[in-house]
Amino acid sequence: MDVLRPPLIRIGGRVYRKNLIQEQPFPHEEEEEFCAGPGECADEPCDAFVVEETERGFQCRLEVPSPLYKYIIGKKGETKKRLETETRTSISIPKPGVEGEIVITGQQRSGVISARTRLEVLLDSFRRRQPFTHFLSLPLNQPAIQQNFLHFKEEVLHKCSKDHGVSSSLFQNPAKLHLTIGTLVLLNEQEIQRACDLLQQCKEDFVDQITGGQPLTVEVAGVEYMNDDPAMTDVLYAKVHMKDGSDRLQMLADQLVERFVASGLMLKEWDKVKLHATVMNTLFRKDPTEERNNTMPGKSSFKERESFNGQNILKLFENFHFGEVQLDSVRLSQRFSSDASGYYATSGQLCFS
Numbered sequence: 162m163d164v165l166r167p168p169l170i171r172i173g174g175r176v177y178r179k180n181l182i183q184e185q186p187f188p189h190e191e192e193e194e195f196c197a198g199p200g201e202c203a204d205e206p207c208d209a210f211v212v213e214e215t216e217r218g219f220q221c222r223l224e225v226p227s228p229l230y231k232y233i234i235g236k237k238g239e240t241k242k243r244l245e246t247e248t249r250t251s252i253s254i255p256k257p258g259v260e261g262e263i264v265i266t267g268q269q270r271s272g273v274i275s276a277r278t279r280l281e282v283l284l285d286s287f288r289r290r291q292p293f294t295h296f297l298s299l300p301l302n303q304p305a306i307q308q309n310f311l312h313f314k315e316e317v318l319h320k321c322s323k324d325h326g327v328s329s330s331l332f333q334n335p336a337k338l339h340l341t342i343g344t345l346v347l348l349n350e351q352e353i354q355r356a357c358d359l360l361q362q363c364k365e366d367f368v369d370q371i372t373g374g375q376p377l378t379v380e381v382a383g384v385e386y387m388n389d390d391p392a393m394t395d396v397l398y399a400k401v402h403m404k405d406g407s408d409r410l411q412m413l414a415d416q417l418v419e420r421f422v423a424s425g426l427m428l429k430e431w432d433k434v435k436l437h438a439t440v441m442n443t444l445f446r447k448d449p450t451e452e453r454n455n456t457m458p459g460k461s462s463f464k465e466r467e468s469f470n471g472q473n474i475l476k477l478f479e480n481f482h483f484g485e486v487q488l489d490s491v492r493l494s495q496r497f498s499s500d501a502s503g504y505y506a507t508s509g510q511l512c513f514s
Contacts, residue, residue, distance in 0.1 A: 218268035226348030248276040293344035307335040326469030336503025357509030381483035394471035398437035
């Protein structure tokens, strides 16, 4: 049929065009896939979480660390009330400081799902703004390394103390020398235990294969700076590399981060881990405990970091040898803490051997 000249039909004294309609029949079996019963959902993510049907409607439970309750409640309860009104649900939150589950109830399943989804988006946003509480670390505080570090500090202060911003307060505590693999926000004992369990799972899945069940021998030598201008340095760090020239340490760090990011316990910041041991940091200038009082996200214990001129340090100590280290474990270290040795308190660890 010519679409520009469709056939004409006369009905009741009027003329109508007869347009071609292309129908696409579907087999009966496919039609059944789109049928949803009263307790099912066609468009909602059914498998994302469990929604229970009760005598009064539907309910869903959500595990939330108690420090995040206040963000769900909001100022004078406004956030919670708005969520309940807009989703036509009721949100029950445990008392402050009491670990438990948040329970969402409503007469409509779609409303409960909407409330749960919106809560998860809010919680993810608030969690990202929390200062980190723990980090995966590789201790470098063996006695020989500490002794060489103190010698480095003495020499820097002797030769470079007149350079702008250089002072003894910038140096790391030798007992806390370490490599950071990644940072975590763990807000209750359950999340800490999850991180510990995941460490042990990593040992079985790939760490034993990488390490061969033996400590990794690492050489700590040379210094480098973080920012673009050595005359305005904020962080100076010691470089590390495997004694055997392999990339096993880098592989270990990258795979640990990949696994922790996949679990939701860690946020991915870089394509690969930058292995470094901080030796000088301008954050230590006014608070050697790494901003111990800075517990509010987005706020600092002082207005600006006062950078230092690291040009002479980089020139004079470019190849400074701090020593060799036998790395035998990955620690889940707690921020703002110390154990009997002076290192960070350990919440859990993965031993290579």
